[in-house]
Amino acid sequence: MITRLKLKPGQNGTKALVKKYGEALYCVRYRYDAASHTRIKTVELIEEKKVIPIKPQTSETDALVPVQIAHGDPELGKMARKLGGHWDPDVKLWYIPSRNIKGTDLEQYIILDARKKNYVTKSI
Numbered sequence: 001m002i003t004r005l006k007l008k009p010g011q012n013g014t015k016a017l018v019k020k021y022g023e024a025l026y027c028v029r030y031r032y033d034a035a036s037h038t039r040i041k042t043v044e045l046i047e048e049k050k051v052i053p054i055k056p057q058t059s060e061t062d063a064l065v066p067v068q069i070a071h072g073d074p075e076l077g078k079m080a081r082k083l084g085g086h087w088d089p090d091v092k093l094w095y096i097p098s099r100n101i102k103g104t105d106l107e108q109y110i111i112l113d114a115r116k117k118n119y120v121t122k123s124i
Contacts, residue, residue: 001040005030017043064095066111079106 007028009018014028026044033040067085069076077094080087083104085096093111101107 001031001033003029003031021045063098065098065101066091067094067096067101067106067109068092068111069094069106069109076106076109079104 005013007014007030009025009027013030014025017028018025021043024045024047026046029042029044031040031042032038064086067080069080080094080096083096083100083106085094085100087094096106101110
């Protein structure tokens with residue numbers, strides 16, 4: 001089946017359907033079936049329309065900061081996990097959201113010059 005024509009409401013060929021379906025009409029399609037030599041008119045209707053809340057822009061507090069924790073310190077590793085941190089084995093760093101790390105013991109382990117050491121800072 002081939003779709004040859006797609007019309008928006010109000011175009012020629014849709015006026016009667018606009019009267020029938022009103023604002024719910026999204027589009028009208030004319031499909032052709034070569035095997036049976038028929039034309040099929042289909043309509044696409046809008047069932048529901050909702051306003052989706054817009055997520056706020058990613059701010060500086062949402063950024064992930066690189067944190068270097070010594071391998072032999074399991075308490076800091078547990079704290080990093082609890083604060084939403086993720087271990088990156090490629091660079092051997094924890095990435096923790098900066099909004100979670102402020103005021104904790106892990107704040108002193110943040111790598112400030114991550115770019116100089118070939119580390120990559122990530123964002124959410």
